[in-house]
Amino acid sequence: MTRNTRDEWAAQIAALEDAPPARKEPITVGRIVTTALALVEAEGFDALTMRRVAAALQTGPASLYAHVRNKAELDDLLIGALSKNVVVPAPDPARWREQVLDVCAQLRDQFLRYPGIARAALAAPPANLNTLRITEGVLAILLAGGVPPRKAAWAIDAALLYVSAYTVESSLRGETDRGEMLARLKMLPPNRFPHTLEHVDEINAGEGHDRFEFAIGLLLDGLSAG
Amino acid sequence: MTRNTRDEWAAQIAALEDAPPARKEPITVGRIVTTALALVEAEGFDALTMRRVAAALQTGPASLYAHVRNKAELDDLLIGALSKNVVVPAPDPARWREQVLDVCAQLRDQFLRYPGIARAALAAPPANLNTLRITEGVLAILLAGGVPPRKAAWAIDAALLYVSAYTVESSLRGETDRGEMLARLKMLPPNRFPHTLEHVDEINAGEGHDRFEFAIGLLLDGLSAG
DNA sequence: TCTACTCACGAACACTGTTCGGGTCAACTG
């Protein structure tokens, strides 16, 4: 409601600026994607609506379907665009662990920048070309590090899955903050949740992305050992 | 469409059976949950609609909101119900690894039985009482196995996150089968995807839940080492 | 018997993704 009117308002202002000279710029997939990303960045994945994107482009929803088959395809395009932003380093056998962790962190930050978009990443087919570029790069790093192919491939799979799940959850945690969470844990009945209560501070510990790096590290450490 | 009419048809048949003697059974949260679970099991999470649940209970959507605040709350209740189905064994220090893996497998199977419901698990707050019962149990197992508290807690977090992500993906993979996936991988340009192509069979390998057990195993093995 | 109160629900609202059909405009062709 108040959003739609605001979009229209912005559209009017934009039109007022350069309506007389330039004819309306044609809609392209690129413009759709950048508009959608801006929308998600500003208001989260739930706000990503065909209508909202169309409104931001000063048009109706139907116009989008000339360039994009589905909303699902739009989602795919979005995570593809995000994947293009992560840089995959050339394999350095001595530092394969850090390199992989760095790529995962990049992907995580991309997902976190656009809250909730990781849901689309989970739904997207893993055959997306841009994500395959990442897995190819990480595979190269792991192979250079001496990890056997199958283990490498499966570990990549698990790591990327974890990145998505982690970012999905992180995007929701904005709502209920840590203190609230801790308070609820402390209300648990001691007879049924003895261990949880005893180590509640440990459970709740972890600044920033400590848990993230711990989990990915766990996955990677298992590779060197075997 | 055809579904709605079929629901009504089923409702009519049911009504025809015991309409005269028994007055309509009152709606309870329990009935809502079991109905919803049956729906998800039969047709997947996307089919889980307030209207569909209401229709199966021979009533309108509005009636549900007397017992359930949201659809989100309904989702929560569902994953709570699923969590109750997993049995957490008493800690056996010698077998902590198998025990944890077994619990994870149970949860995985619960999620897979109701396709797509893992999405709700990812969205649900981790403070759900029934899931906390599981984490408490697993925490007990890990502590008994000699794993330091913080590592144990974080590993549980990572494992459950992975279980959800894995099952979400598995639920979608029913659509595009493995052969198709492999064929697409083989179409990749060899100059850009050399490693992916070279080990495409390894990547695609893995019967059943091999990848699942590999990933969880990786997480657990890292715990005993440090 | 009359009232009070909980529960149930039909109808509606605001929103979603998606399709259809006609429309508008630019650029080729004769």
Place this chain on the structure above:
DNA sequence: CAGTTGACCCGAACAGTGTTCGTGAGTAGA
């Protein structure tokens, strides 16, 4: 320069979603 072609565009509508409001029916208590 006039005419036609064709790509692009988009208003309107459809079917479906979650959710709320106000009314109704039915049971339990006075």
